[in-house]
Amino acid sequence: MTAKPSRRGSSLATRLFLSATAWVVVILAITGIALSSVYRGASERAFDRRLNLYLRTIIAEVATPDSSQEAFQSIGEPLFDLPLSGWYWQVVRTDGEKPETRASRSLWDRKLPRLEDQGIELGPSGVRHGYVDGPEGQTLRMVERPVDLGLDGKFIVTVAGDATEIFEETRTFDYYLAGTFLALSIGLVLTTIFQVRFGLAPLKRISESIADVRSGRAERLEGQFPVEIATLARETNALIEANREIVERARTHVGNLAHAIKTPLSVLVNEASARPGDPLAAKVMEQAELMRSQVTHHLERARIAARLTVIGxxxxxxxxxxxxxxxxxxxxxxxxxxxxxxxxxxxxxxxxxxxxxxxxxxxxxxxxxxxxxxxxxxxxxxxxxxxxxxxxxxxxxxxxxxxxxxxxxxxxxxxxxxxxxxxxxxxxxxxxxxxxxxxxxxxxxxxxxxxxxxxxxxxxxxx
Known part of the structure; x- marks a missing residue:
């Protein structure tokens, strides 16, 4: 009986397509996560540069003797004057018996938390960076730097800005990135389908050609095949030819055996026929005819069995x-x-x-x-x-x-x-x-x- 392919099994083209698609999805997902992380880091660094600019300005004012509150307020950013705008600065003197605090008008007599209290260590530039919750529940990106002016005192200078800008820019980038990668994925999947379909086309042609040979519509694999497949086609044709040669030799041997056996049987029958009244001759003729029938039958079976191995x-x-x-x-x-x-x-x-x-x-x-x-x-x-x-x-x-x-x-x-x-x-x-x-x-x-x-x-x- 001919073995039937398993229905649970999948074709080579399907497996290649699924494997390629899975790899495309994994690679694009990893790349997307990496790009989003890089862009978020770049956005944070750009935001920190802006905060550091304000931080240096405020430190310069702190280091200036007799700096007034008005001088602190005029650092060039209107958002520091807008109440609860999300942009704040704060200067806390820490060397006195009671801490002295100066802050932007936007804080409205509220205070910013300290990054030092959250366990954030100073960076290489002597500044702490981190996220904190603001007065109105906003998430703030904050920079904090300790300043030691010697006899003029020790201070903690803090500048914070609304981190919504970072999050919105990162989210917008992620949307564009997802759309771009979606289009890229569709393009890669279509390209994979094209490559699998046309790359495996020669194998499909060989399969169809073998089916034609098996069904009798062709005697051998015909047509041009790629270099990688041509060897398979040549070996298959050689196998078909070798199969035919084996069958032909088997037929020849069967015919020779038939002649070799039938000739002695014919001699026995002829000799027995010459003695019509002899009981022994009658018995020889009976058994010889039976042997001839049996030989004919088994030789016919051998001939058919050999012929059944011929393809097509x-x-x-x-x-x-x-x-x-x-x-x-x-x-x-x-x-x-x-x-x-x-x-x-x-x-x-x-x-x-x-x-x-x-x-x-x-x-x-x-x-x-x-x-x-x-x-x-x-x-x-x-x-x-x-x-x-x-x-x-x-x-x-x-x-x-x-x-x-x-x-x-x-x-x-x-x-x-x-x-x-x-x-x-x-x-x-x-x-x-x-x-x-x-x-x-x-x-x-x-x-x-x-x-x-x-x-x-x-x-x-x-x-």
Missing amino acids: TITEVEPVIEALRRTMEKIHRDRAIQVRAEVAAGLKFRGERQDLEEMVGNLVDNACKWAAGRVFIAVTGEKSDEPGGPPKLRIVVDDDGIGLSAEQRALVARRGKRLDESKPGSGLGLAIVVDLAALYGGELKLDNAPIGGLRAELWLPAA
């Missing part, structure tokens, strides 16, 4: 059935046997013509021998009982003879078994049909025919 043999059914119908009517015309045939159009047998002729010919000849006057042949194409299995041929041969009982039907398929010695033949006809059908993966069933006699139902592989 297909036979049109209708011409074979019509030729058999005409031949059987001529052979049995003295009994006026009418042979009628109905064959569905386009049916093909997956095998050689002479094998189909031998199987159907034996059935029709047997039906004509036992028919009262009518023999009917019907050939149809049937689907496989197994899902996805190959199609089958159903060949039915009915006669209007006396028919057979169930016990007799079980006996007649045995090799050399004859129920009526008055009829011509060796008794091997149905046995040969059973064996040949089995070699092709088919079977023979016997039953009662609707027209009164025996029905022989032969199942064979269809193409």
